[in-house]
Amino acid sequence: CLYKQLQEDLYYSRRAAFTSGTLANFRTQWKSFIVFCLYFDLTCLPATTNTVCLYIQYLSRYFTSVTSIKNYLNGIRVLHLYAGLEFTVLQSFECKMLLRGISRLKQHRVRRAAPITPQILLDLYHLMDLNEPLILASWVAYVLVFFLMSRKANLVPSSIRSFDPCKHLTRGNLVVVDNGLLVTITWSKTNQFGERILQVPLPRIRGSPLCPVRAYEQLVKLVPAESYCAAFTYACKPKLHTVTQYMFVKILRLHLEKAGYNASSFSGHSFRRGGATFAFAAGVPGELIQIHGDWASDAYLKYLDVSLHSRWQVGLKMRDLILTYQN
Numbered sequence: 001c002l003y004k005q006l007q008e009d010l011y012y013s014r015r016a017a018f019t020s021g022t023l024a025n026f027r028t029q030w031k032s033f034i035v036f037c038l039y040f041d042l043t044c045l046p047a048t049t050n051t052v053c054l055y056i057q058y059l060s061r062y063f064t065s066v067t068s069i070k071n072y073l074n075g076i077r078v079l080h081l082y083a084g085l086e087f088t089v090l091q092s093f094e095c096k097m098l099l100r101g102i103s104r105l106k107q108h109r110v111r112r113a114a115p116i117t118p119q120i121l122l123d124l125y126h127l128m129d130l131n132e133p134l135i136l137a138s139w140v141a142y143v144l145v146f147f148l149m150s151r152k153a154n155l156v157p158s159s160i161r162s163f164d165p166c167k168h169l170t171r172g173n174l175v176v177v178d179n180g181l182l183v184t185i186t187w188s189k190t191n192q193f194g195e196r197i198l199q200v201p202l203p204r205i206r207g208s209p210l211c212p213v214r215a216y217e218q219l220v221k222l223v224p225a226e227s228y229c230a231a232f233t234y235a236c237k238p239k240l241h242t243v244t245q246y247m248f249v250k251i252l253r254l255h256l257e258k259a260g261y262n263a264s265s266f267s268g269h270s271f272r273r274g275g276a277t278f279a280f281a282a283g284v285p286g287e288l289i290q291i292h293g294d295w296a297s298d299a300y301l302k303y304l305d306v307s308l309h310s311r312w313q314v315g316l317k318m319r320d321l322i323l324t325y326q327n
Helices: 002-015 020-039 049-059 066-082 093-105 118-127 133-148 212-222 245-258 269-281 286-292 298-303 308-326
Strands: 174-176 180-185 198-203 233-236 239-242
Touching (some): 049 066, 133 180, 133 212, 198 212, 269 286
């Protein structure tokens, strides 16, 4: 009985190595490769260098980004490892040259979501009916995610059923203190195993409609909920529901459209990018932005939109130093 239990525990422990989203991506990648091999009568396990190269060329017909192709190739690698097979094809000269050639032929610029700015938030504020619980809950989520520079996946679940108090913000994770709001984040993309707890303080902005504390207190007053409930719970009789990622983006784009913006240019990531850019413009040091937004590396730099005025400062400072050599 103990042996059988260990076998079952072993299965579930290995399965827990990947999130449900990652497993779903793997299944899509495995199905794509296996169907490709079956159609062209090729052996998929173990895959030869020629088979993988043909598959890369096949994927290049449908993907504009080589990064997407590499993601699918990683799926093939994992499939081989699950089958107990080595997979060194990607280190071959043929594969490396092919990927390099496709990168040159299909030059691709990553389309980034437009940043949310304080002015855009103000425009949204004047259009949103904050007496409506769902709209108010969404507004609070927008203000918090901007100042937290967080990923929307940290704040709201993909669906009501997928809400997990260990991963998503709960009312208990938000504590109003004298000077503002203390937000506790126990899980993130860079902290999937709960090794650390990230506490982010947000100050009051007295007299401003963008005050995160004021917005949250308004939600708590309108929609009271237990500490274990989702942070952005809204009333929907007879039960309480929470803002989901779909609703987060849908309501955002609806009001952006009303405000005269190109709504399709914005996404949930617009807040993370906009918050980091605004903090940088406010003079916050890069290392603090990295810690505040929970970036594991200097990847936060790609989120910053450095103004032309700031770029001028580089050349001007170099000019000023050059002039000292002439004197």
